[in-house]
Amino acid sequence: MSKQLINIANKYDRVVVLVDMDCFYCQVEEKYNPDIRGKPIAVVQYNPWQGGGIIAVNYPARAKGVTRHMRGDEAKQHCPEIVLPQVPQVRGKADISKYRDAGKEVAAVLQTFTPLLERASVDEAYMDITERVLARLRDMNEGKFQLLPEKLLNTFAVGYDSIGEFVQKISCDLDEPSDSQEMESEEDRVALKKSDIKLLIGASIVNEIRDAVKQKTGYECSAGIAHNKILAKLTAGFHKPNKQTILPLKSINKMYETLSIKKVKGLGGKLGDQVCELLKIQFMSELAKFPEKLLQSHFEERMGSWMFLIARGIDLEAVTPKFNSKSIGCCKRFPGKNAILGLATLKHWLGELASEIQERLEKDMDENGRVAKQLTVSYAQQIGENDVSSTRSVPLAAYDAERIAADALDAIRRNTEFFLKSDNEVLNNPIKFLGISAGKFEDNRDAKKNDLKLMFSNMANKAAQEKTTINLQDAEVVPPEKCVEKKNIKSFFKTPARAQDAETISKPKSPVPCENDLTSNEIPEISIAVEENEDKFLNDTIPFEKAGSPHITSTSTLNSTETGPDIKQESSCLRKEDMTSQTAREDYRQTYAEFCRAPDLQQATEPCPDCSKAIPVNQIQSHRDFHLALQLSQQQREEYRNELKSKFASPSVKPKAAPRPTVVAKNTQINKFLVTAAVQNGPASAPEASAPCSECGKTIASDGMQEHLDYHTARKLQLELNQMEMRTVTSSAGTQLRKESDGSGSKRKRPPASGSLKSQPAKVNNLNTYFTRM
DNA sequence: CATGGCTTTACC
DNA sequence: GGTAAAGC
Numbered sequence: 082m083s084k085q086l087i088n089i090a091n092k093y094d095r096v097v098v099l100v101d102m103d104c105f106y107c108q109v110e111e112k113y114n115p116d117i118r119g120k121p122i123a124v125v126q127y128n129p130w131q132g133g134g135i136i137a138v139n140y141p142a143r144a145k146g147v148t149r150h151m152r153g154d155e156a157k158q159h160c161p162e163i164v165l166p167q168v169p170q171v172r173g174k175a176d177i178s179k180y181r182d183a184g185k186e187v188a189a190v191l192q193t194f195t196p197l198l199e200r201a202s203v204d205e206a207y208m209d210i211t212e213r214v215l216a217r218l219r220d221m222n223e224g225k226f227q228l229l230p231e232k233l234l235n236t237f238a239v240g241y242d243s244i245g246e247f248v249q250k251i252s253c254d255l256d257e258p259s260d261s262q263e264m265e266s267e268e269d270r271v272a273l274k275k276s277d278i279k280l281l282i283g284a285s286i287v288n289e290i291r292d293a294v295k296q297k298t299g300y301e302c303s304a305g306i307a308h309n310k311i312l313a314k315l316t317a318g319f320h321k322p323n324k325q326t327i328l329p330l331k332s333i334n335k336m337y338e339t340l341s342i343k344k345v346k347g348l349g350g351k352l353g354d355q356v357c358e359l360l361k362i363q364f365m366s367e368l369a370k371f372p373e374k375l376l377q378s379h380f381e382e383r384m385g386s387w388m389f390l391i392a393r394g395i396d397l398e399a400v401t402p403k404f405n406s407k408s409i410g411c412c413k414r415f416p417g418k419n420a421i422l423g424l425a426t427l428k429h430w431l432g433e434l435a436s437e438i439q440e441r442l443e444k445d446m447d448e449n450g451r452v453a454k455q456l457t458v459s460y461a462q463q464i465g466e467n468d469v470s471s472t473r474s475v476p477l478a479a480y481d482a483e484r485i486a487a488d489a490l491d492a493i494r495r496n497t498e499f500f501l502k503s504d505n506e507v508l509n510n511p512i513k514f515l516g517i518s519a520g521k522f523e524d525n526r527d528a529k530k531n532d533l534k535l536m537f538s539n540m541a542n543k544a545a546q547e548k549t550t551i552n553l554q555d556a557e558v559v560p561p562e563k564c565v566e567k568k569n570i571k572s573f574f575k576t577p578a579r580a581q582d583a584e585t586i587s588k589p590k591s592p593v594p595c596e597n598d599l600t601s602n603e604i605p606e607i608s609i610a611v612e613e614n615e616d617k618f619l620n621d622t623i624p625f626e627k628a629g630s631p632h633i634t635s636t637s638t639l640n641s642t643e644t645g646p647d648i649k650q651e652s653s654c655l656r657k658e659d660m661t662s663q664t665a666r667e668d669y670r671q672t673y674a675e676f677c678r679a680p681d682l683q684q685a686t687e688p689c690p691d692c693s694k695a696i697p698v699n700q701i702q703s704h705r706d707f708h709l710a711l712q713l714s715q716q717q718r719e720e721y722r723n724e725l726k727s728k729f730a731s732p733s734v735k736p737k738a739a740p741r742p743t744v745v746a747k748n749t750q751i752n753k754f755l756v757t758a759a760v761q762n763g764p765a766s767a768p769e770a771s772a773p774c775s776e777c778g779k780t781i782a783s784d785g786m787q788e789h790l791d792y793h794t795a796r797k798l799q800l801e802l803n804q805m806e807m808r809t810v811t812s813s814a815g816t817q818l819r820k821e822s823d824g825s826g827s828k829r830k831r832p833p834a835s836g837s838l839k840s841q842p843a844k845v846n847n848l849n850t851y852f853t854r855m
Numbered sequence: 856c857a858t859g860g861c862t863t864t865a866c867c
Numbered sequence: 868g869g870t871a872a873a874g875c
Contacts, residue, residue: 126858128859352873410862
């Protein structure tokens, strides 16, 4: 289920808006602390190092030269009177729920204007307002609506000095059919003009949207108005704050001439660098000189097509309704000497993260009637010089912090063969980053509520989606029945046996009204869309056993196999005190053994004959193998074959550390693989260290690593050879296969947004009187 | 050690 | 499923 695309025939038919809150975190702070309104403000994140990291700067502060990427102290130098509100700190980490809630509040207002709202981040949302534009156009033609100048306050048009100039130009076009210098057909000219009119009307609607946001939430925002998402996003940045910008079709080419490729969303990172370097270009206009095939050959097939189109101002990605995020997670870094060294510390932070997750998941269940089914834990370990990150997923059994923490720990431990040093309390490899996230949400509303009406409504919606129409009626969906029997649901998912759970259940919930209620009545013809509605409803009939089916993981093995009951007890003891006292939490380190422990003794080494570096004696053999492998990588392709064959013939390389059954050749370049191997297992490796295998992710003791990697190398070589042979023999079959898997989901067509301008002769002359007045 | 803490997406 | 990249 990749991105929904619209039909290319409709590439200019939509009116797409990107609403972007101006320095949002600062606005939130200003709203709740009127004393600081209008002053220079930068929101900083807790870290006391040099005054904390700045994550948002308001415009008065920007005027003084304060930027992101500054620390609080530096900001003070530029602007001594600056106010530096702190992101709240809960459970020893930043807590941004304040801003999340504020973002939701804004999105709820936006949603009253169209169900085609796609939240892109906490402070950004795309809207497809095509339907509203067409409706207004009809009203104008019927004389029910007049586009007055005040509807276009704070509006700009790319390529024009003022919006008035743009309006003037549109009306001139209307009057003078002969636009000499361009070789356009009459039909093209009319279409172009109509697209401008739609954008202009769109701008008037966006002004109303922004007014509503300001009036209902107090927040200001900027917006870009264009025919697609990429351009809307780009355009929103042209005039800020509290302004809006139109991108007329005809201005795209001129704008592209000076627009750096790296400004385009998706090309701002390494890919953009690659594009610029490989093609020796810098601006978007230059990108249009390359044929699609060439772009596809340099990059991925899909990416090449995307680039080809966006170089022409075309982006077919649909605005897909989305209000809630698909995953809920939190994480924390432990840089430098903050690295987690001991099991007890690890448990501590997993507990904190899990606790936050539980809280947010419960809130999410209340608000959205859904439950997460998957838990993903990610972590980065320091191994030698570099940090190696991994993620592992397990079923999410219950919204229970202790269970989540235990399962997360279990997942880490299961993935790491030499997790602990011999004393069973100090980690072999320090942890520099920890994250827990929950996803794979399933609907959790009572099956009883799935009455026929709801079913029908959603099936109709599904059918409509398959027909891939967008209009308001079709997008209309019964809003999620929130707050339905949540207690029952909750008690089902919890194991009441646990004392903590009982507590949570009895904890009174504040009777928060559904946020949609606040605004949904304002504009009666629009109702609220449910995110990803189709398939989920079909699953609603599945009985609860499935949803709540106990995931029998080894909480018990956790106690028995590893550390024994002591640490677990210590940890839970500590937790209870932690919850009550902030200072107790800060002192957690004092109680942990690993902080009082002497470092391990160094192991005996011997110089390597090849590189003369000191290598632990028990690793010298594999280290020399490593040199051998490097040599091998420098030889020619033909030699790989021979090398491979001899390698397989010899029994010295065999899969000793049992690999996963589904090892796939990831890097087609063998050199790349060998380089990675060198970095991870090179001479820098600490004695007794273990490392995750760069290929299968499994943690392997360093002295066994080389053999393990050799195994992968051999396997890769074999796979590559196989692929080479396959390609030469059956190259056509390969392409067929790719097409088949690509074509099904991704290129779903969508017919024109109903009633494109072509089908409706716009009585543009009515506009004329207004236009000339501007 | 030094933006940090998010979230999403595409690819393998 | 896991990783890397991207962007706010």
